C-alpha cells in the first residue's frame with residue numbers, strides 16, 4: 001500500500017501534535033510494509049507570516065496531488081483584528097473548499113478510562129458512541145453576500161443550501177448509519193429558518209432510500225440539551241455546517257476533552273483529516289497539548305484513505321491501552337486519581353507507538 | 357401597585373403552566389395589596405386554529421395596552437409541514453418584534469436541591485449563576501432576504517446586524533454585569549463571520565463605557581464546551597439571537613431541566629415574559645409539566661415590570677423551599693432519592709403558593 005500524504009501542521013500546537021500523528025503513521029507503514037510519503041506545506045498564520053497568504057498556491061497544488069491531507073490546526077491571536085478573508089482560518093476554509101470534501105465525520109466516543117475527565121456523570125456518558133456528519137461546504141461559512149460595511153455600520157452573512165448539497169451529505173450519513181446502529185438524527189431550526197425547512201424536507205426524502213435506518217429530526221436548541229442529557233440516544237447526527245461546528249465541540253464534553261477528537265472530511269477530490277481542536281496558542285510549545293486527537297485522526301486516514309481498517313483499529317486500540325494504563329496529558333487529567341501518570345505531548349505519542 | 361398583564365397561554369403545556377404562574381401573581385397581589393389584572397389572548401397554534409392567524413390583531417392590540425405580556429408556549433406538531441411564516445412560532449416572532457424588546461434575559465442557576473437532576477457532576481454545577489443576555493430581534497430570525505425556492509431547490513436566510521442593534525443589547529449586558537460579578541462574556545464566530553466581526557468590535561467599544569466590568573470574547577463552538585466544563589467561570593453571557601437560543605437551552609442542563617428556566621425580554625414598548633421551555637405537546641394535559649419555569653417567569657414580571665424586587669425574591673425563595681422539601685415534577689426527578697415526592701403540575705403550583 002502506497003500513500004502520499006500532505007502534512008499541513010499549521011499554527012500553535014498544530015506542529016507538535018501532527019508530529020506525533022505522522023510518527024504513528026510511519027510505525028504502521030513499517031509494521032505493515034506500506035509506503036507512506038509525506039509532503040509538508042504551509043497553511044494558516046504561519047503561511048501568512050512567511051508568504052502573505054493563509055493558503056499559498058504551492059500548498060494547495062501539493063495537497064491536490066496527494067492521496068490525503070493531514071492538517072494540524074490553524075489560528076493565531078495576532079491576526080484577530082483582520083477581516084475573515086485575511087485570517088489564518090481563511091486558509092482552512094479555502095482548502096476545505098478546494099479539496100471538495102463536503103462530509104466532515106466527527107466521532108464522539110466515551111472512553112471508559114476517561115470517565116472521570118468528563119464534567120458529565122459516568123452513568124450519562126457510559127457507552128456513548130456518536131458520529132457527527134457535519135456538512136462542511138455550505139451554510140453561513142460560504143454563503144454570499146457577506147460583508148461588513150464600516151460606513152453604514154451593518155454586516156451580513158448568508159446561510160444558503162441547495163437540495164443537492166443536502167442530498168449528498170445526507171446519503172453519507174445514512175450509509176454510515178447502515179453500518180452502525182441504524183439511526184440518523186438530523187438537526188435543524190425548521191421552526192424558524194427556510195433553509196432548515198429545505199434541509200428537513202430533503203433529508204426526509206433521502207431517508208426513503210434507506211428503509212432500515214430510522215430518521216429523527218431535532219431542533220438545534222433542543223439538541224444542544226439532549227446531547228448532554230441522553231447522549232446514548234444518538235448514533236449518527238447529521239447537521240449543517242455551523243450547527244455541526246457548535247454541537248460537535250459541545251460533544252467533546254462527552255469524551256472529556258476536545259484534545260481527544262479526530263475528524264475526516266470525505267466526498268471530495270482529496271480527503272482532509274484534522275483534529276477537532278484548535279491551535280491553542282496559549283499552550284503551544286509547552287508539551288501540554290494532547291496528541292491523541294491527531295493520532296486518532298491518523299487512524300481515520302488509515303480507515304478512509306488507505307482502506308486499512310485493521311490498522312486503524314490497531315491505532316485506536318493502542319490509544320485505549322495507553323489510557324487504560326493511566327497516562328494522561330493535562331487536558332484529560334481532571335479528577336486525577338492514584339494510578340494516573342501525567343505525561344507530555346511527546347511522551348504520549350511515544351506510549352501509543354509502543355502500544356502498537 | 358397596579359399592573360395590567362396580557363396572558364397569552366398558547367399551545368401544549370402553555371395553558372397549564374401559565375395558570376400556575378398567574379395564581380402566584382394573584383397571591384402576591386393579595387399579600388401586598390396590589391392590583392394585577394389579566395387580559396387573555398390567543399397566540400400560536402390555537403390562534404391559527406381559531407382565527408387563521410398565529411398572532412391575531414386583537415391579541416396584539418391588547419398586548420400593546422398592557423404593562424407586561426406573560427406568554428406560555430407556542431408550537432404544535434400539526435403545523436410542521438407549513439412554511440415558517442404560517443406556523444405557530446411565527447406568532448411568537450411577530451409579537452417579539454411588535455413589542456420591541458431586544459434583550460432577552462435568561463438566568464441559568466444551579467439549585468442545590470436539584471444537583472442530582474443534572475447530567476453534570478455536582479462539583480461542576482455548584483454555585484453556578486449565569487445570566488444570558490440574548491439579542492432577540494436580529495440575526496437569522498428576522499434577516500431578509502429569506503426564502504425557499506421549490507423550483508430551483510435552493511433556500512436562503514440572512515444573518516444581519518447593525519451597530520446600533522449590538523450597542524443597545526450590549527449596554528443591557530454591561531449594566532446587568534455591573535450589579536453582578538462584573539464580567540461579560542460575549543459570544544460570536546468572529547473567525548468566520550463578518551457579522552460576528554461587527555459584533556465583536558462593537559461590544560469591545562461599548563465595554564469602554566464600563567471600565568469596572570471585564571469583557572471576554574468566546575467563539576460559539578468553544579463556548580458550547582466551556583459552558584459545560586466550567587460554568588462557574590461565567591457571569592453575564594452576551595450573544596446574538598441564534599447563538600443565544602442554542603446556548604441557553606444547553607445551559608438548561610446546568611439547572612437540570614429546561615422546565616425550570618424563566619426569561620424576560622426588556623427594552624421595548626412592553627416587556628415580554630416567557631419560560632424558556634417549549635409547548636411539549638407530548639405531555640400536555642398529563643399533569644407532568646413543570647410549572648416552575650413559568651412561576652419563576654412571574655417572578656421576573658415582578659422584578660422588571662412591577663419593580664417589586666422583594667416580592668420577586670419571595671417567589672424565588674418559595675420555589676427553593678419547595679425544591680428543598682423534595683417535591684419534584686417528572687422532569688426534575690432524575691436520580692430520585694428517598695425523601696423526594698413526585699408531584700403534578702397543579703400540586704407543584706399549590707406548594708409554591710403555600711410556601712409564599
Ligand SMILES: CC(C)[C@H](C(=O)O)[C@@H](O)C(=O)O
Pocket residue numbers: 074075089092245276547548577
Ligand atoms: C477554525 C474554524 C474555522 C473551524 C470551523 O468553524 O469550522 C473550527 O472551529 C472547526 O470546527 O473545524
Ligand SMILES: CC(C)[C@H](C(=O)O)[C@@H](O)C(=O)O
Pocket residue numbers: 191192221430431445448601632
Ligand atoms: C419557539 C422558537 C421560535 C423560540 C426561538 O428559537 O427563539 C424558542 O426556541 C426560544 O428559545 O424561545
